[in-house]
Amino acid sequence: MSQAHERPTLEAVARLAGVSRATVSRVVNGSPKVAEPIRSAVRRAVEELGYIPNAAARSLVTQRTDSIALVLPESASRVFSDDPFFPSIIHGVSQELDAADKQLVLMMTNTVAGYERVERYTTARHVDGVLFASTHGVDPLPGQLARLGVPVVVTGRPLGRSAVPYVDVDHVGGVRAAVRHLLETGHSRIATIAGPQDMVAGIDRLAGYRAELRGSDRRSIVAVGDFTRESGATAMRQLLEDDPLLDAVFVASDLMAHGAITTLRELGRRIPEDVAVVGFDDFDISRYTDPPLTTVRQPILELGRELARQLLRVIAGEEVPAAVVLPTELVVRASA
Amino acid sequence: MSQAHERPTLEAVARLAGVSRATVSRVVNGSPKVAEPIRSAVRRAVEELGYIPNAAARSLVTQRTDSIALVLPESASRVFSDDPFFPSIIHGVSQELDAADKQLVLMMTNTVAGYERVERYTTARHVDGVLFASTHGVDPLPGQLARLGVPVVVTGRPLGRSAVPYVDVDHVGGVRAAVRHLLETGHSRIATIAGPQDMVAGIDRLAGYRAELRGSDRRSIVAVGDFTRESGATAMRQLLEDDPLLDAVFVASDLMAHGAITTLRELGRRIPEDVAVVGFDDFDISRYTDPPLTTVRQPILELGRELARQLLRVIAGEEVPAAVVLPTELVVRASA
DNA sequence: TCTCATCCTGAAAGCGCTCTCACGTGCGGC
DNA sequence: GCCGCACGTGAGAGCGCTTTCAGGATGAGA
Numbered sequence: 001m002s003q004a005h006e007r008p009t010l011e012a013v014a015r016l017a018g019v020s021r022a023t024v025s026r027v028v029n030g031s032p033k034v035a036e037p038i039r040s041a042v043r044r045a046v047e048e049l050g051y052i053p054n055a056a057a058r059s060l061v062t063q064r065t066d067s068i069a070l071v072l073p074e075s076a077s078r079v080f081s082d083d084p085f086f087p088s089i090i091h092g093v094s095q096e097l098d099a100a101d102k103q104l105v106l107m108m109t110n111t112v113a114g115y116e117r118v119e120r121y122t123t124a125r126h127v128d129g130v131l132f133a134s135t136h137g138v139d140p141l142p143g144q145l146a147r148l149g150v151p152v153v154v155t156g157r158p159l160g161r162s163a164v165p166y167v168d169v170d171h172v173g174g175v176r177a178a179v180r181h182l183l184e185t186g187h188s189r190i191a192t193i194a195g196p197q198d199m200v201a202g203i204d205r206l207a208g209y210r211a212e213l214r215g216s217d218r219r220s221i222v223a224v225g226d227f228t229r230e231s232g233a234t235a236m237r238q239l240l241e242d243d244p245l246l247d248a249v250f251v252a253s254d255l256m257a258h259g260a261i262t263t264l265r266e267l268g269r270r271i272p273e274d275v276a277v278v279g280f281d282d283f284d285i286s287r288y289t290d291p292p293l294t295t296v297r298q299p300i301l302e303l304g305r306e307l308a309r310q311l312l313r314v315i316a317g318e319e320v321p322a323a324v325v326l327p328t329e330l331v332v333r334a335s336a
Numbered sequence: 337m338s339q340a341h342e343r344p345t346l347e348a349v350a351r352l353a354g355v356s357r358a359t360v361s362r363v364v365n366g367s368p369k370v371a372e373p374i375r376s377a378v379r380r381a382v383e384e385l386g387y388i389p390n391a392a393a394r395s396l397v398t399q400r401t402d403s404i405a406l407v408l409p410e411s412a413s414r415v416f417s418d419d420p421f422f423p424s425i426i427h428g429v430s431q432e433l434d435a436a437d438k439q440l441v442l443m444m445t446n447t448v449a450g451y452e453r454v455e456r457y458t459t460a461r462h463v464d465g466v467l468f469a470s471t472h473g474v475d476p477l478p479g480q481l482a483r484l485g486v487p488v489v490v491t492g493r494p495l496g497r498s499a500v501p502y503v504d505v506d507h508v509g510g511v512r513a514a515v516r517h518l519l520e521t522g523h524s525r526i527a528t529i530a531g532p533q534d535m536v537a538g539i540d541r542l543a544g545y546r547a548e549l550r551g552s553d554r555r556s557i558v559a560v561g562d563f564t565r566e567s568g569a570t571a572m573r574q575l576l577e578d579d580p581l582l583d584a585v586f587v588a589s590d591l592m593a594h595g596a597i598t599t600l601r602e603l604g605r606r607i608p609e610d611v612a613v614v615g616f617d618d619f620d621i622s623r624y625t626d627p628p629l630t631t632v633r634q635p636i637l638e639l640g641r642e643l644a645r646q647l648l649r650v651i652a653g654e655e656v657p658a659a660v661v662l663p664t665e666l667v668v669r670a671s672a
Numbered sequence: 673t674c675t676c677a678t679c680c681t682g683a684a685a686g687c688g689c690t691c692t693c694a695c696g697t698g699c700g701g702c
Numbered sequence: 703g704c705c706g707c708a709c710g711t712g713a714g715a716g717c718g719c720t721t722t723c724a725g726g727a728t729g730a731g732a
Binding site: 009010011021022025026029053054056057058059060061062 | 687688689690691
């Protein structure tokens with residue numbers, strides 16, 4: 001099938017250049033202690049043979065693999081088709097790793113077996129470090145790996161205590177700005193559709209809503225969804241049963257906000273005249289809903305990039321902060 | 337930082353089990369020619385030490401890496417946030433590779449430098465095979481790699497001739513079904529918003545439209561977009577200028593269809609009463625547009641899975657068909 | 673009882689690379 | 703003119719694994 005199975009080795013280059021393997025290795029790895037004429041002779045030989053170092057051999061001795069794993073949780077499977085969160089994370093991580101010339105190994109653990117594979121793979125040091133785009137519950141794996149000495153960084157403040165550095169966005173700040181906006185624009189009955197309360201994003205966003213409302217004399221009206229569009233639609237219905245006179249709703253995700261808008265439409269409420277709606281995420285689609293959605297933007301791409309950057313620092317042995325929190329920002333459009 | 341740098345080696349297991357390295361290796365790799373008592377003794381030692389084979393060392397001798405690369409083109413960068421195509425491909429590929437216990441190395445080449453990296457990386461046999469989710473133009477890299485003996489499979493019928501096996505969906509069949517539906521429901525002026533004509537998806541879908549219309553006495557009315565929402569909106573406007581009386585439009589992607597719907601709305605046309613709209617893709621969001629979009633479903637997840645399966649076959653040395661074409665299906669909703 | 677095939681097992685040779693040492697050179701300083 | 707010191711370079715020892723090959727047991731057949 002191929003004539004190229006015979007890839008040139010260091011040995012071959014060394015012979016052609018008339019030097020030793022050690023010298024070729026030095027040149028290839030940019031060691032400064034090789035005299036110029038020899039250096040260029042080696043370069044020429046490398047060029048001529050199209051020599052490319054064998055990664056396996058190199059890893060074997062250096063103990064580095066120059067690749068890092070990004071682990072996506074079980075739910076990614078479901079979430080993938082509709083929610084740009086994971087794609088954006090991947091994209092951000094990829095950008096940063098590309099720049100650092102590291103490989104991205106993607107692991108989706110949608111089964112128990114998968115979880116085990118991840119564990120095996122990562123503890124076996126097949127990668128230099130592990131990134132968790134973990135959003136759900138309390139995952140023991142990151143801490144476990146960290147304890148084994150594997151560099152680890154996760155997205156999202158871990159529930160429970162954890163010594164693993166994380167990168168997250170300022171959920172509370174963003175939500176407070178959103179609710180404040182609602183208050184300032186004269187709304188008095190402000191409800192919320194919260195996210196799942198086993199996820200930090202769900203918990204923190206609800207906390208932000210409560211915190212901001214506490215400063216006013218408004219009472220809180222809460223329904224809980226699971227970040228899907230359907231759950232948003234259902235929750236909205238429930239909210240309106242609880243308080244038919246509510247005039248605003250902060251929805252903890254754009255997808256749920258879309259669902260809520262659908263419900264509001266069906267029930268004949270005008271947006272924002274009858275009910276103002278604010279989402280959270282600022283997905284691309286939210287610009288195209290009717291009306292365009294006022295929402296809290298979280299920098300997901302940047303989250304991915306920062307995630308990768310932190311891990312690269314850990315791998316390099318630098319100190320990293322226990323937490324990096326990226327700012328969120330209220331984007332006012334027509335829905336509130 | 338860690339006490340675990342000392343991972344057990346074959347040697348350690350061998351000592352503990354009182355056998356040679358060779359025997360441990362055989363047990364670990366499931367060779368049948370090890371007597372039962374010894375086999376279980378080794379198993380116990382492996383268990384006790386938590387032994388995990390070192391991938392680099394193994395690769396070095398076996399010449400396999402058990403990982404495969406998925407290369408996403410430049411445009412992925414732009415496309416990622418809004419278009420579930422790539423995420424679904426990734427997801428499908430990942431599922432299949434997980435099952436085969438292979439690692440997925442993701443490479444996004446958004447720069448010329450990136451392209452070179454991909455080339456270096458893949459020709460260096462750091463992976464057992466390469467998948468291209470290539471959709472754009474004529475990419476020489478797949479063919480080049482194939483010629484070097486690297487197993488390669490691509491998505492989408494390659495433009496120009498190519499010896500590389502590919503997996504694609506039945507664009508023409510799906511489009512014809514869509515246009516036929518439009519004809520059968522009594523539409524007489526059926527326009528199309530085509531995709532970019534340097535992409536197979538764009539070309540084939542336009543061809544399908546033309547082919548089906550040729551059987552009727554209707555004339556074709558064509559505008560071209562680039563698969564983005566914005567371009568769909570613009571193209572729709574143009575189409576209406578060309579023929580204000582058109583009563584149906586087949587749009588070559590759901591995203592463009594959403595754009596087209598926006599335009600139709602703005603211009604006061606009712607859907608489907610005044611203008612029927614059919615899309616192509618069946619993205620999740622299309623179920624939630626107003627009205628829900630009639631569209632041609634292409635099985636993207638399955639495309640990814642099939643892609644991976646084909647590559648695994650190539651790697652295993654099996655014969656694979658030059659092309660696998662997956663069926664598409666018209667999904668009738670309210671917009672046509 | 674001897675031969676021979678059969679079945680396991682271990683010794684050892686690498687896979688391609690990095691990196692420590694030791695070993696020349698060539699030079700300045702005394 | 704000799705010593706010592708940089709400075710470069712090469713020899714060689716592995717990194718942890720697989721796999722060939724040879725050889726020791728074992729049991730069947732004669």
